[in-house]
Amino acid sequence: MTDYDVLRVFCGPKGGYGNELGVVRDGSVIQAQSERQELAAKLGFSETVFVDDPERGVIEIYTPTLRLPFAGHPCVGTAWLLDVPELVTPAGVVGARLDGEFTWIEARAEWAPPRTLRQYPTAAEVEALPVPPPGEWIYAWAWEDEAAGRIRARAFPGRVDERGGSRSGGAGACPGGIVEDEATGAAALLLTDGLGRALNITQGAGSQILTAPQPDGWVEIGGRVVLER
Missing domain, CATH: 3.10.310.10 (Diaminopimelate Epimerase; Chain A, domain 1)
Structure with a gap:
């Protein structure tokens, strides 16, 4: 191997x-x-x-x-x-x-594959969402604190030809694909580009993604990285 x-x-x-x-x-x-x-x-x-x-x-x-x-x-x-x-x-x-x-x-937003960015009125509604049926790739989000740029998000790929089975396991794993993605930088990139402001995103079970728009259409995406093995 x-x-x-x-x-x-x-x-x-x-x-x-x-x-x-x-x-x-x-x-x-x-x-x-x-x-x-x-x-x-x-x-x-x-x-x-x-x-x-x-x-x-x-x-x-x-x-x-x-x-x-x-x-x-x-x-x-x-x-x-x-x-x-x-x-x-x-x-x-x-x-x-x-x-x-x-x-x-x-990176640039045009590099990211298409996503449906779906806003909900409250973070609690995002938390309570059931997994949608297969179809479009949905990034569900709501403001936790709009003034501070804090967002609650969940990602539902809705298909298996872009992202396959996740080794991280858990409720999101299924044969041949994942029903919920724990942390997606590309979707955060698109959301930041659309809103035009820095964001602090809590996604999935507890992942954190930071973003900040930059001049000339660029967006910064930041996060913590841990070496597992």
Whole structure:
């Protein structure tokens, strides 16, 4: 089996929760996309990153079923692991920086796949939502404190061809896919771009995502990263 690291990205204040990520640091050992896809499916993480050049930060991101040009939590986790100023993804160059307990990346909303951003009147309504039937990818959110930019969110992929089974397990796991995503940087990126303001998002069971809009259409996404093994 190829060596890989396991991280949790967008952890809560005490280091819990977050979304698991597999990172193959020596991506050069697996060159063919078909072989990378096969390994990503075997590992079963929502995303697996293959590092092609650790000094330049050149990476590829795979779900168990397809290759992604960009994804939020894989970029945050890999930036933390490699400690590089930027990542080179198929979508474009992602700026990266470490700031105390948080790792930040800078990306563009157009790099994120489409999501339905559905606002609810209260955080309690978001908490009480049942898993919707398969269909559109829904990011359900509500203000916890609008003045402070605090948001409660939950993510329902609604399909299995973008994100496969989650190694993090729990109520969100199901054969061939996940019904609820614990922490999604791409959806937070879209929401921040749409609202045009910095956000402090609590998602899933207790993950935390920080965001901040930047000039010229860029958005920063930040979170805590923990090395599992």
